[in-house]
Amino acid sequence: MSPGRLLLVFENQCLCSALCVQVTMRRKMLWALFCLVLALLPSQTAVMSVDLGSEWMKVAIVKPVLPLFLTISPWIIDCVLLDGNPYSISCLFFMYSQLLTSINNPKFVYRYLQSLLGKKHDNPQVAFYQKRFSEHQLVKDASRGTVVFRNSEIMQYSPEELLGMVLNYSRGLAQDFAEQPIKDAVITVPAFFNQAERRAVLQAAQMAGVKVLQLINDNTAVALNYGVFRRKDINSTAQNMMFYDMGSGSTTATIVTYQTVKTKDSGTQPQLQIRGVGFDRSLGGFEMDLRLRDHLAKLFNEQKKTKKDVRENHRAMAKLLKEAQRLKTVLSANAEFMAQVEGLLDEMDFKAKVTRVEFEALCADLFERVPGPVQEALSSAEMSLDEIEQVILVGGSTRVPKVQEVLLKSVGKEELGKNINADEAAAMGAVYQAAALSKAFKVKPFLVREAAVFPIQVEFTRETEDEDGSRSLKHNKRILFQRMAPYPQRKVITFNRYTDDFAFDINYGDLSFLGQNDLSVFGSLNLTTVQLSGVSSSFQKHMDAESKGIKAHFNMDESGMLLLDRVESVFETIVEEKDEESTLTKLGNTISSLFGGGSSEPNANVTEPVQDEEEVPSESGKEQSKEEAEAKEEEKEAKEAAEEEKEAAAEEKEAAEEEKAAGKEEKDAAAAKKAKPQKRTKFSEDVSVELQVNDILNPSLEAIASSNKKLQDLTDRDLEKQEREKTLNSLEAFIFETQDKMYQEEYQAVVSEEEKETITTKLSEASAWMDEDGYSAVTKELREKLQELRKLCKAMFFRVEERRKWPDHLAALESMLNHSSFFLRSVKLTPEDDQIFTEVELKTLDRVINETITWKNDTVAEQEKRSPTERPVLLSKDIESKLSLLDREVHYLLNKAKFAKPRAKAKANSTVSESSSKPTGQNTDSSSQSQPKDETASTGTSAKATILLHVQIGTQVSYNFSLHKWESNGKE
Template sequence: MRLFILAVALLGYAAALGVMSVDLGSEWFKVAIVKPGVPMEIALNKESKRKTPVAVFMRNGERLFGSDAVTSGNRYPHNSYRYFPLILGKSIDDPAVKDFQQKFPYYELVPTERNTVAFKHPEGDAIYTVESLLAMVLGHAREIASKFAEGPIYDAVITVPSEWGQVERKSVIAAAEIAGIKLHQLMNTNTAVALHYGVFNRKQIESKAKNILFFDMGASQTTATIAQYQIIKGKTETAPQVAIKGVGVAPVGGLKMDLTVRDKLVEKWEETKKTAADIKTQKTGRAMAKMLVAANKAKIVLSANKEHMAGVQQLIDDEDFKAKITRDELEASIQGDIEQAMEAVREAFKSSGMTNDEISQIIMFGGGMRVPTIQDALRKELNGAELSFNINADEAAALGGSYHAAFVSKVFRVKTMFIKDAVQKPVEVRFERDLEPEEVQEDGTTKKTIKRTLFQKMNPYPQKKAITFNRFSDDFSFSVFIDGQLQETVNLAGVKGAHENNTHADPKGVKAHFRMNDSGILVLESADATFEHEVFEEPEEPKEEKKAKMPDIPDIDLSTLEKLKDKFGSFFNGEDTDGKTAEQVLEELSKAAKEKKDGEEMPAEEQAEAEPSTEEAQGEPVAEEKTTTEEEKPVEEEPKTEEAKEGEEKPAESAEPAEEAKPEEPKKVVKKFSVNLESSAENHGLEFVSGSERESINEQIKALDQADADRLAKEKSFNDLESFIYDRQDKLYREGWTDAISEEKREEVAAALTAASDWLWDVEEPTSVTFDDKLAELKTLTRDWERRYDEHEKRPEAVERLEKMITGMRELFLENYKNQTGEGLALSQENVFELSEKLDKVADWLKEKTDGQAALAAHEDPALKVMDIQVKEKTLANAGEVLYKKIRMWRPPKPTEPPTIEPTTTGEESEEVNAEDGEEVKPASDDKPAEEPTTEKPAEDTTHDGSEL
């Protein structure tokens, strides 16, 4: 039983091993899954489509997603929420929100308590924040993935636009949590596309760097990305790496072009309209929504044709719209948008510091790149470079995200590909310090604002960095700016106490440790006050003694051994060593180790001072402030004193004889230690989604989910009841069914079905339980009728099957074994008699019941039931199986042979007999070989005492 439970648990665990990625765009989202046996596949929605609109429709208690929401939204646009990711993480006063309101005037936008954006629903007082709508969409994406994978999926990687900041990213994380998704990481869309290319072109990646430009025109923006592919040596393995070297973003995409074409069609409508109604000021916005659909269709058609007849039926006041638009008109109207899109390419080259000649390939991605004039403009911008279309323009980001989801989940074994993304918005730390008396300004200013860049634009991440404040001995605060906007103020407490409690040590500043994690979220991990003090350290006797015994072996670090391992290994393997002896190879190792120690320095990026901002560069030099930022190393090594360094540089001193060595005095070394500080942050930007707001959104979505479940259950119950009524009304007059019911019963059933049909449309506020109860009532009324029909249909086949079984068993067992006698038989006569008796009883029973059934009418309860026939079949089958096993296991007894007496003959007689047969016979000899004479001395007689026996 335990094994069974364990097996079931393992099956359930295996079913939940799948992971997914969601490519979240402003207009569409794609879902890709990875599960055991299914590598990186796009999940199809219920319409068997590979991409789903980002849309939520709510009206009259009904909530729809995807294509259904878009279709219903064409009639009721103010009830259909679309393109809301464009204003995720924006304040109500943000220019992006005003632009959104201008594009979609039929939405009523209201501020939240955090001053972010929410939609006021036209029905009632319901308000839906952007985060709640996004959580609904992500929940729908998880349902698509789970249904396609035929099992629950919770783990995910979500791709987002690369220029999204801290608020947008944290809002997505909150929405994913509300949707029940275990989010492993947020991944930039352009990085996911670059990863997808690298995965499927892994063999083309070499140690020499290769730069590729990805041009992505989506619905709301255009992104140009320069990715560099190269094989590098990591900490544990050598593998390909994709590094983002340059990114440019332009706020123009397919949606902006659609809106431009829509305005062009509106102009044509104004020229030919026959009504005074103004579609621009229509309260419902239905006419403008229809025009937007027509504009999108025109853009798609004109990408392959030179002209198109755009049309909208019943645009407004029952008036139809129809107008011809040509490709030349389309290109002329979107020329400004195209020029703006090319700015993204220029920015990508500028941020990477590269030129066209350093790009080996240009790859197109996104739906907007299908417009021919976009391609022509890009070729012109890149001096006629060839464009490549060798990745899936719609699915590359989702597939790349699913590959990374499989990698970070640790459930699947995938080939390593290192990823280095790039910071898009610079991060700066600002703080104030008191000026020295000689530094006080003429205007009396006693404080100075210091600025330090923590992360520059295009710095790689994930990465840890620390900033050191050298001149603070009391509690202080500093501010974090992202892209020039004040993000938060951090207050550090405990600095004064740390200094007061460690007066014996020298303060070396306060360090704040930051981390830009894989999701692009900036985190202050810790802060500490650092001190140094001198201590006396006893020499390590075991180590010195070991060196004294082996004076010729130097201290060799791992990197030196790594560089010379091939040469040293070839010496021991007997390969070509240029005639060098082991001592010469060891001498080379010693020399390399010494050079390593003499010239060892920290990497430039780890010891470099933070770069001052422009304002600070105009003032005092950076060296004066002594505030630095540095990349944090995995393990910080304690600095060594000069005495320790000298001891390492003179290993020959330990070569003196041990008896002449003087006892070493304790060495004075400098030790570092740190004291953890308390930090608190005050947010100055938009507040993130709080715990209470998450609970509120959770309750709101749970109520909507329950309403959806109740509605679907009611619809299913209604459909089941309606189908039952129509089906039974038809069967009342169908051949075969009419014979199974009496005339009186038919009238009763017909009346009940008619009444139920009328009741369906008259019942007030029905629920699924109401319809289920009515269905159960009708099934009870028609149960006997349906059972008689089933018996009438299935009985002949069951009777024939039982008769064949009786005949077959008689032939198999009775005819073959009834006349056998004797011992050792497979079946005894008693077995045969018992089976014959059973067959006779069943045959008599069947004849009796068949005769009785023949005397009954079809609408009367049957005398011979199919179930009873099946019971008899099972009884005979069990009896036959027992006899068959006896026959199969039976083996005939072995015959007993009389004993034979062999005549005794001499060896000579045997030889004569064999000789008569014509065979060459050798004289018989003993089996034992002849004993050879021995020259060994015979053993002497030995006596043993009783203790040995």
């Protein structure tokens, strides 16, 4: 054995015990980790989507092994009234009782919050909301300048907090169906939401503890849902579709292109790309409802049933709004309808006929605006209607016949597409995207390319020198994202002329395509001011290197949020390449590194290449900027200098040829050294960034913590309210059901007159207490009263329950004893040579059977002597214990017999040996040899047949307690 192998064996022997311990510990740790992963995995597999419409909210979930689930609910938040005073906001706002609250107490109902997200108090949209819902008091947030709902000094809620309650309840709905916690979600938002509005949704999700995987535009979610179910129809030929979505609060028209594209990772896959978007923020079904409501109010006032003006009564107007919504739905299928409201005002009923012609006249100007989003979408996509293959309807308000009539005429198609679920499409598309983003699911890829509706640009000022030598400030603009630019996408802007600290602004670009109303409610056009520091110090630190500018890296993520990733100063330096190492030197270095010769610490001076991103070009227009002109001038001068150097080199070459041979070698060596290759290397240094938000200030950490606490307190109150109602219902049900049971025969048979009187009295007292104080009692009092009554009736219920179980349990025990006894007798009849059970096993079963029979007879006899009102001695749990013991003993013997092999007799073995020892060709008596074998086989078979007479060999045997019989693989 070689010394190397001896050393290896010695080391293995020395480390053997340590390795065994390490392997064992490692296996235990891996097993514990595996169990932990299994425990955590189910709680993180389900994901959900929330479609935040103006009026309706849709929640969809996806969970392994289950299909997609979706629920549609009205988006209403109401306050709970206690003694006439609101004490909390209830998140149980999706049920019919909460819809009634919007009629009875409209002041404490919050709806259509979407239009207030990301808006300052002086925004015209806030005044428009106040006009629609005059019952609310909207005040200004002193710290942020946004809107706050104020009902009292205590009850003040921002739209983000109210939206957080909506998301929290949405998650509750999803978790109840999924039966596991859910944190990840994809939330839909209107395509026209700007940066401030999207941040408001993210802040609301943060308050609710929901992790947002993506904010997806609702039109994109609809397009994704449409494309997912038509994958086979998508090919390399572009297909242009238009989705016209008229909801309750707004209208959007979207042009989408479907086609297959090649990807590096997954080959050819289908893709949708948003090409054009047009919208109208205030065109929707709710405006139609309001106009119908005002028309009904006018008709009621004309009837002169009361001196009061119905428009001044918020509750009456809420009733008319509900009737107007019903009326609009009915008029979509009928030419006229009779509107009626009972007890509208001063107990006076209202009834009036409204026709579809009247409705269309009331909303004539709204119908004229229907084609607007279509034309705007075509303009942004730079397409014509001839390029659109189909116009597909989405949204509930597209069901209005006049809307379809005007839209069909404007698009010039034969018909409108109705091959998609107008209500569920956005939620189902969003939940598909949630599954694609989640690591717990693997779905077929479907590429999505969103589009930025509003352009974004960077603006900065720079000092320049004019032709006359004077210096002035010049305002520069760089387009960061053009209108309809696809995202997610990264961009980088380079500032070449700055060597000191400076600032630049991020603003919206040209919004001239917006109407005057949309522009007035848009909000601030200035997004962020970025102040950079550390620019000057980076230049002083790298004075020997060539500056390549200050690069700002931007990212518009999947949610359409613009982020500034980092800002860095980029420099370039010249590094001489090392001489080519010989093969032996490389081999030596490699061997040296294998034996620890190399350094494991990274070199602090190693430069990394700058990330290659899309460079945003400087502004180009009709005139060329001065910066570009200077750059071209420098380039020209550099070319002239290069030509001069070439001429000088030629002259030097001619002079070199005339030199003597002795000096030629030295000059050749110098020239070779001069021509040594050089490498240009870029490196960067981060610049400090300070951001100042200019549109809507983000809430402070203290404000976020306060909002989280407020939402948690409200959630706890809701849970407490639910618990109280549950306990109250349980107490009421217990009292009524027990009072009824006291008149039933099976209960009267087990209670004495004294016990019956006590129970009846206590139930009557509890019923009277419920009528007087129970409905205002707290949860603790209700729970204590319920526990007191249950404790009082516990003995009675126990006796009744035991008497119900006796017949079935005793019949099962009797059947088990019969089968066990028969099995034991069958086993004992087996010949001793074929017996497969030991004497101890048979005696154990015999003892168990006898003890069970004795216990049964004695206990039944003792129970018959006792009064039905006394605690029984024959208990169902004892019978079940005896059944289990018998079943265990019999199953043990049955399983042993099932796998037992027949014994081969000695005579048969000897005969076989003798026959095999005879020489070849010697005749034998075939009858004398085959007879013992037949006897052995017959004996073994008969033994098994005797042992397992009532079961089939090789099957799984069990006893069915409910049917009182033995079963074998589901058969008796």
